[in-house]
Amino acid sequence: MTAPSPARVVAARVLERVVSEGAYADLALDGELDRRGLSARDVALATELVYGTLRWQRYLDWILAPHSRRRLDDLDLGPLVLLRMTAYQIAFLERVPAFAAVNDAVTLAGRARKPGVAGFVNAVLRSFSRRGATEREPRPPADLVEALALRCSFPTWLAARWMARYGASEAEALMRALNERPPLALRANTLRVTRDALAARLATEDDIATLPSRYAAEGLVANHGGSPSAWRAFADGAFAIQDEASMLVAQLLDVRPGDTVGDVCAAPGTKTTHLAQLLDNRGRILAFDPQPARLNLVREAAKRLGVTIVETLDGPAEALAPKFPALCDAVLVDAPCSSLGVLRRNPEVKWRRTLEDIVTNAERQHAIVTAAALMVKPGGRLVYATCSLEPEENEDVARRFLGAHPDFALDPPSEFPVALDADGFLRCRPHQHGTDGFTACRLVRCRR
Known part of the structure; x- marks a missing residue:
């Protein structure tokens, strides 16, 4: 045989x-x-x-x-x-x-x-x-929700939520987009190379064709040519693998060289090192994570990309943030969530999540953003983000926080590569933007 x-x-x-x-x-x-x-x-x-x-x-x-x-x-x-x-x-x-x-x-x-x-x-x-x-x-079943969930290969409870929120047509478009093969998105490490120079290098060394990404100035979309970690440019720290929506989260924080920045859910370090790029490797980044093994990934990423301004601290935001009161010009809370916006990359997640998970996540997220806010100096900025489109994990958390903290206010930028929704939130939708699903908002701590 x-x-x-x-x-x-x-x-x-x-x-x-x-x-x-x-x-x-x-x-x-x-x-x-x-x-x-x-x-x-x-x-x-x-x-x-x-x-x-x-x-x-x-x-x-x-x-x-x-x-x-x-x-x-x-x-x-x-x-x-x-x-x-x-x-x-x-x-x-x-x-x-x-x-x-x-x-x-x-x-x-x-x-x-x-x-x-x-x-x-x-x-x-x-x-x-x-x-x-x-x-x-x-x-197909007579029930329209069940029929669409079967045809799009989604749990019925999730299909029902999205149909109620978006309508049947847009819910179907979202589910089908989340079943597509995701693009191979790269972030040029501008501490070492320009986007154009990286594109030329990948074409010469590994015969990898690329196109500039649509929204992120440092992004490239590559054709699938094996494992990017095997390309010479990866070993040299010329790029990181990162979806375009994820790149936009760090851009929303609007950091400037010399800033002190907190990244309170830092592992595996993709956004941490992007913030370092945007700081031109000048300033200070405090990177927290409660899992020591995952915090090692932050250190490894920083070393490979030539980032020298990251200080890693092992522990949850609730324990570490009070040690740095009003220290930071900007703080990123890339909160743990249901990950329902990144099902293109992690499809097994949709078979594991339940509605109860979303509710539980919201409590944890509220605790993290409340702690992280202690680190923001007056006039400083805080970005709250998740790789989820679910309201309970996003606008509900932000509004609950704002209700309890009158010294913070929404601070949407007047211009941004992706137009923000009317409520001031950035929502990257796979079926509309071709990116992973992310939600984010920027807050500012009002000066006394």
């Missing part, structure tokens, strides 16, 4: 770990790829299979179900992963031969050494592969 594609072996293993261990797909995939030493082509296929299967998981279960005599929810994880992964290839990847995908799935199922598993997987997938694209979808 022919050995299965190493890309499919890796993808199946990662998908199992995401479900059984609660692993994050990006970290699990990176770990498997580091151990296996796959070719660039197999790395690309494994990556596509992992993220595509997770994005479309609910939809795949829906179109697979008529071909299985057993409820998919009752299957062992191994065969269920193989069915989903192979259905994704047949339904979404036109260049992948169906017979090759099915054969590899059957081979991998046989490795389980459980009687009947390989035969079951073979029967389901052969039946599924005989259906044409127009015949795959079963009759």
Whole structure:
């Protein structure tokens, strides 16, 4: 029997770990790829299979179900992963031969050494592969929310929220945008190179074509050419990997060289080092994080990018901020959140979140921004941001804070690369801006 594609072996293993261990797909995939030493082509296929299967998981279960005599929810994880992964290839990847995908799935199922598993997987997938694209979808539910959630592969509770907030058409556009492959966005490290010089270097050294990003002056969008961390320009600290919406958050803080800046949820350091760029590496950045291991990522990023003004402090904002009263010209609160705005990059998150998580997050976020505000000097600025579009985690937190702190006020800039909404909030929406989903607002501490 022919050995299965190493890309499919890796993808199946990662998908199992995401479900059984609660692993994050990006970290699990990176770990498997580091151990296996796959070719660039197999790395690309494994990556596509992992993220595509997770994005479309609910939809795949829906179109697979008529071909299985057993409820998919009752299957062992191994065969269920193989069915989903192979259905994704047949339904979404036109260049992948169906017979090759099915054969590899059957081979991998046989490795389980459980009687009947390989035969079951073979029967389901052969039946599924005989259906044409127009015949795959079963009759949708009569309930419009449920039908849209199935077709867009989202949890019903989340689809219902977005339909109520945006209307069916825009909710569908948002969900479909969050199922797309995200662009590979790079931030030129302007401490070392201009954006144009970085683009020229990537083209010369690694044959990577780029385009200037739409909103961020230091941003590039690269074609997908393997692992950016393997490019020479990355090792030299010429760029960081960062979505354009994330770049706009640091720009909103409007720091100036020589400022003292607080970044109270700093790990992994992407925005911290961006702030250092905007400061021209002149001034002081206090970078907090409650997880020591993640704080090491801030130090590593600063070292690679040649940033020397970051002081890392281990601990939560609530404990550390009171030690620096009214010290900072600017403070960034990039608060931990539901991450529902970055599902293009972390699709497994939508299968883990609940409404209760959003409510719980809001309490934690309020505590963090309240503590961080102690660090802002009169006349100083505070940016509160999340990678979420949910009101409970954003405007509700900001308004609750402002209600309790009359010495702070909203301070939206008069001009910004992305037009702010009428309420003064920056909202980057995947279906409108092509970025990750972010929400942010800028506050100012009034002078006495």
